Amino acid sequence: MVNAEPLTRAQALAADIESMIADQGLGPGDLIGTMDDFRDRSGYGRATISEAARLLNDRGAVEIRPGRGGGLFVARSNPIVRLRHTLLTVRKMPTTVADAIAVREALEPLIAADAARHRTKKDISDLRKLLTGLKRATGGTDRFMRANWALHERIAEISPNHLAKAVYLSMTRCIGDLAAHAGPDDAARTGDYLRLRLDVHIELVEAIVAGDVARTAAAVERHHAPS
Structure with missing residues (x-):
């Protein structure tokens, strides 16, 4: 049996900070501590503390705020956190994934509104078929995610805004390439x-399908909300 590599000091400190957040019941926006606080508690140098903060920031667990009144704060809802609520986990390049999700989410209201305004009978038929496929895929995360991507890509195809559509589809595929399906034990x-x-x-x-732009906007907002 191959033993796992020991944690670096930064990784160990990051794990301690995550435990501290849970033990103290801290919520989004709460101050966890300043750099000086962590130096006094851990005895580690500034470079180790900064690396631990970066690791936690990349995971979407904390926000780093510089300057007076700054420090480490529990992260509010952000792209990486929302990614975990879409049945995916970050496999590599978490910052790139976060950027791709942010771009995709910024475009989604426009893409969905365009779909509501411009859907044809063929589009409606295709969306209903893909939705049926999504319903049949609820038995497993892999099948569900494949059906989910297919549905969103078909919605995007309706938009007459070729640039927005191209960027949206590119970001969707980037997320798929750099993230992995979450494990079944989650x-x-x-x-x-x-x-x-x-x-x-x-x-x-x-x-x-109803062509209701306001209703579509509300549905997109619900789609982005953490579950």
């Missing part, structure tokens, strides 16, 4: 969770 990946995500997508499709 509590958020239960059948109930998949059904909840299915309901979100049913409403999105129905709003687009």
Whole structure:
């Protein structure tokens, strides 16, 4: 049996800080501590503390705020956290994934509104078929994610805005390439969770089919909300 490599000091400190957040019941926006606080508590130098902060920031666990009144704060909802709520985990290049999600989410209201305004009978038929596929895929995360990507890509194809569509599809594929499907033992990946995500997508499709732009915007907002 091959033994796992020992944690670096920065990795160990990052793990301690994550435990501190849980033990103290800290929530989004709460101050965890300043650089000086962590130096006094751990005895580590500034370089080690900075590396631990970077690791936690890349995971989406903390926000780093410089200057007076700054320090480490519990992260608010951000792209990496939301990624974990879409049945994916970051495999590599987490900052790049976060940037891709941010761009994709910024474009999604425009893409969805365009779909509501411009959907044709053929588009509606295709969306309903893909939604049926999503319903049938709730038995497993891999199948569900493949069906989920296919549905969103088809929605994007409706938009007459070729530049927005191209960027949106590129970001979607970037996320897929740099992230992996979450493991089946993650509590958020239960059948109930998949059904909840299915309901979100049913409403999105129905709003687009109805041609109701305001309803579609609300559905997109619900789609982005952490579950």
